[in-house]
Amino acid sequence: MLYLQTNNVLVEIKTITYLDKKENITKQGYLVGDKLFSHLPKKVLNNSFLLTNWNRALKYNVNEEMISDGIEIKNSTSSWNQIEFDLYLDYENERLKTLSKDVFANKIISQTTFQTTFLHKIIESYNKFKTDNDFMIDYELFSQVICQTVKQTPLNIDGDLVNKNFDLNYKKVKWNKIIKLGNETKLERTKNNQLVYLVNKDKINSPIKDIFKYINFATDECFCCGYVKIQNDEKLYLNLEFESDILISDLKEQVFKELKPLFNDSKEKYLHYYNITSNLDFLIEDLNQFKNEGYFETKNLLEQQFEEIKQNYYQQFYSENLLKQMLFYKVNTLSELVDYRENLTRYGVVSLDDKKEIDLRQKALNS
Numbered sequence: 077m078l079y080l081q082t083n084n085v086l087v088e089i090k091t092i093t094y095l096d097k098k099e100n101i102t103k104q105g106y107l108v109g110d111k112l113f114s115h116l117p118k119k120v121l122n123n124s125f126l127l128t129n130w131n132r133a134l135k136y137n138v139n140e141e142m143i144s145d146g147i148e149i150k151n152s153t154s155s156w157n158q159i160e161f162d163l164y165l166d167y168e169n170e171r172l173k174t175l176s177k178d179v180f181a182n183k184i185i186s187q188t189t190f191q192t193t194f195l196h197k198i199i200e201s202y203n204k205f206k207t208d209n210d211f212m213i214d215y216e217l218f219s220q221v222i223c224q225t226v227k228q229t230p231l232n233i234d235g236d237l238v239n240k241n242f243d244l245n246y247k248k249v250k251w252n253k254i255i256k257l258g259n260e261t262k263l264e265r266t267k268n269n270q271l272v273y274l275v276n277k278d279k280i281n282s283p284i285k286d287i288f289k290y291i292n293f294a295t296d297e298c299f300c301c302g303y304v305k306i307q308n309d310e311k312l313y314l315n316l317e318f319e320s321d322i323l324i325s326d327l328k329e330q331v332f333k334e335l336k337p338l339f340n341d342s343k344e345k346y347l348h349y350y351n352i353t354s355n356l357d358f359l360i361e362d363l364n365q366f367k368n369e370g371y372f373e374t375k376n377l378l379e380q381q382f383e384e385i386k387q388n389y390y391q392q393f394y395s396e397n398l399l400k401q402m403l404f405y406k407v408n409t410l411s412e413l414v415d416y417r418e419n420l421t422r423y424g425v426v427s428l429d430d431k432k433e434i435d436l437r438q439k440a441l442n443s
Contacts (some may be wrong), residue, residue: 079164080161081162090108094148098146135156161176207311222319236292251270255352273352298319395424
């Protein structure tokens with residue numbers, strides 16, 4: 077089962093004096109939902125209160141129509157008790173399920189009126205935060221991956237694959253480069269020099285092609301949104317996050333295969349390949365092109381590439397261990413060492429091992 081959220085609901089408790097028509101005796105009892113109780117736990121009664129300013133709360137009212145047969149209510153007063161229960165998607169049985177640790181709450185949420193009528197209000201409340209993606213999620217997905225619900229989408233989607241509905245002018249997320257499903261395969265650049273790698277969506281075959289919103293190829297994380305059909309033919313809208321080496325790796329291979337021919341003859345091809353896959357091996361290949369060049373010569377050649385595609389990769393070159401080591405091996409003068417250390421501090425994290433290597437190199441250069 078997939079945990080969705082914890083709900084709090086106000087339950088009406090109607091204390092009544094009534095005539096039991098069968099026994100012709102006046103009795104006292106409590107109406108809750110569609111049930112008549114002869115008594116309720118003192119804890120429930122003591123924690124009940126009169127309703128004042130609770131306009132936005134979900135309220136489960138007494139259903140007198142299902143109880144009135146056989147009794148005649150003489151007088152009544154209403155109070156309210158708050159119950160708490162958890163909402164789950166039982167994806168094996170394709171239905172919404174309510175569970176609570178509290179005995180009284182379980183009696184309420186198992187009532188026929190609650191499950192057939194009031195549950196619709198809970199679904200409406202849950203769906204208030206639905207996304208604009210109106211695709212049906214196949215229940216098969218839950219057997220393939222471990223999902224969890226999320227309420228907030230990622231704020232940084234740099235390098236992510238986004239769906240065809242993504243608005244390039246959307247201001248609430250940060251990115252310098254993205255891959256986007258579209259009607260054709262090509263490279264575009266926004267007025268802010270952001271790179272957009274467009275992929276013909278018809279060339280991509282994946283069970284999550286229509287439901288994903290963002291996919292991070294570096295972490296194999298997918299954020300997707302859509303709906304499932306549950307009991308009473310209701311739609312339950314979900315924002316899901318999951319990891320899947322198989323599904324996402326397959327999608328990444330298809331995207332790379334479609335985009336790669338655009339850059340095979342480009343001097344910056346390895347940077348483009350990295351942008352598409354988030355695979356650091358391509359930055360290593362890029363640096364290997366300059367294996368015979370000195371430190372500053374290599375930096376100049378890298379900067380020419382960065383300028384050409386209007387992207388900066390120093391963060392990766394000075395923070396990823398293998399890349400920064402490849403640059404460090406090119407350091408042969410004090411000026412190069414100063415520049416390396418400054419950039420390491422600016423873009424990366426100077427570890428104890430880095431500090432030892434720099435100190436040793438400085439001593440060697442001073443001797």
